[in-house]
Amino acid sequence: MALPLVWLADVLRAAGLNVVETPGWKERTASGEQPAAAVGVLEHHTATPASYDNPAPSVQLCIDGRPDLKGPLCHAVIGFDGVVHLIAAGRANHAGEAKPSGPNPGGDGNTLYVGFEWDYQGVDQGPSPEQHGAALTATAAVLRHLGRPPDAARGHKETSVTGKIDPGHVDMDRFRADLVTKEQEDEMTPEQDAILRRLEHELLGPRGPQGEIQGWKTAVGPRTIVAMLVDLVNNMAATQQQNAGGGGLQGAEAIKAAFEAMPADQAAPLLAELVRVQQQRQPAPGA
Numbered sequence: 001m002a003l004p005l006v007w008l009a010d011v012l013r014a015a016g017l018n019v020v021e022t023p024g025w026k027e028r029t030a031s032g033e034q035p036a037a038a039v040g041v042l043e044h045h046t047a048t049p050a051s052y053d054n055p056a057p058s059v060q061l062c063i064d065g066r067p068d069l070k071g072p073l074c075h076a077v078i079g080f081d082g083v084v085h086l087i088a089a090g091r092a093n094h095a096g097e098a099k100p101s102g103p104n105p106g107g108d109g110n111t112l113y114v115g116f117e118w119d120y121q122g123v124d125q126g127p128s129p130e131q132h133g134a135a136l137t138a139t140a141a142v143l144r145h146l147g148r149p150p151d152a153a154r155g156h157k158e159t160s161v162t163g164k165i166d167p168g169h170v171d172m173d174r175f176r177a178d179l180v181t182k183e184q185e186d187e188m189t190p191e192q193d194a195i196l197r198r199l200e201h202e203l204l205g206p207r208g209p210q211g212e213i214q215g216w217k218t219a220v221g222p223r224t225i226v227a228m229l230v231d232l233v234n235n236m237a238a239t240q241q242q243n244a245g246g247g248g249l250q251g252a253e254a255i256k257a258a259f260e261a262m263p264a265d266q267a268a269p270l271l272a273e274l275v276r277v278q279q280q281r282q283p284a285p286g287a
């Protein structure tokens with residue numbers, strides 16, 4: 001019978017991660033009860049210094065285990081470069097006894113949790129941005145597959161009954177808040193996505209052949225609406241400074257004054273572009 005976590009490769013790849021399947025990972029397991037009904041993801045650090053040149057030095061150790069603890073030691077190693085190395089699809093000796101934490105019960109941590117080892121030293125060295133980002137993506141994907149909320153992501157330091165400190169340099173409350181944000185982004189409807197793309201199109205202009213920002217064609221050259229609005233706001237600030245002491249201007253009056261204070265060759269194309277964009281709103285591609 002297949003081990004319970006053989007879906008990890010497909011789920012992590014579908015989330016856009018760079019996944020390496022170590023030979024034999026789908027058949028690799030420790031002895032004991034299987035994590036068939038895992039309720040969360042447990043985050044660890046390996047305590048081994050890593051670098052971009054040597055991003056995943058602990059892969060073999062996590063497969064083989066240590067003299068005092070048999071392998072596999074986790075389900076996946078997340079490298080300093082953000083590459084995810086799959087280690088085991090069955091039980092792994094990563095968690096030990098677990099206290100209740102967040103929405104998760106206590107008990108045998110190796111049946112309750114999918115375990116990710118982030119390969120970094122943890123005391124003098126924190127995770128790299130690529131590693132942190134990959135862990136966030138991987139954790140979100142696994143929790144979604146398990147049907148569990150972002151709160152079900154825990155750090156070993158939160159479940160350990162023996163005073164573990166991993167993952168070091170990671171604020172788990174912040175990590176879970178980022179998971180919530182990620183979930184909301186992923187849940188954007190096609191309509192919301194189309195609105196965002198249309199706003200971007202209007203603000204930045206058509207994209208070039210390589211996707212580069214080109215801006216709208218104006219009498220003073222290619223300009224984005226954003227750049228033109230910056231000019232407008234700068235003029236507005238200058239106008240307000242000139243008027244300081246006289247009570248100042250507010251709202252539409254200030255905007256009108258700023259337009260009047262702008263050189264005509266700047267104000268005219270900005271006005272023309274604002275009017276044109278307003279009149280020629282085009283549906284976004286695919287909308």
Ligand SMILES: [Zn+2]
Pocket residue numbers: 043044045094156164166
């Ligand atoms: Zn740990």
